[in-house]
Amino acid sequence: MKNVELAADVIAIVIAVVLKVAGEWKMLEKAGEKGWKALVPVYGDLVLFRLFWSTQMFWLSSIVTIFGAVAADYVGEGLTVSQLLVAPLAIIAIIAAFTMHVMFLHKVCKAFGHGVGFTFGFLVATPLFSAIVGFGKSEYKMA
Numbered sequence: 001m002k003n004v005e006l007a008a009d010v011i012a013i014v015i016a017v018v019l020k021v022a023g024e025w026k027m028l029e030k031a032g033e034k035g036w037k038a039l040v041p042v043y044g045d046l047v048l049f050r051l052f053w054s055t056q057m058f059w060l061s062s063i064v065t066i067f068g069a070v071a072a073d074y075v076g077e078g079l080t081v082s083q084l085l086v087a088p089l090a091i092i093a094i095i096a097a098f099t100m101h102v103m104f105l106h107k108v109c110k111a112f113g114h115g116v117g118f119t120f121g122f123l124v125a126t127p128l129f130s131a132i133v134g135f136g137k138s139e140y141k142m143a
Contacts, residue, residue, distance in 0.1 A: 023130025
């Protein structure tokens, strides 16, 4: 039974990844970029940030996200003084990274003529909404 559950999980993950990448490929093409850039993990994200926000925000978001993850991992389950001092920084970094991610998604949605409700959908079901924007009637409206 565990093999069946594992297989179902793997299939669901593969479907989600394919939907997300295919949707981003089409989104990039709608924005005048080459779609293959969506296949390269960090580069694809950098191109998306360049189109919808800025490369500086890509690097800031990346640094804040990495710092938050490392700090949260350092805090772990310990109760040393240094871990207690780092814990608030980890929380702030994680909240900042999440906020920047939501702001980025909203900029993407606005660029394709969608609003806050669509941003929420993009946040909770990114692969599905990437495919909706990429393969749907949404048009890129930014200069």
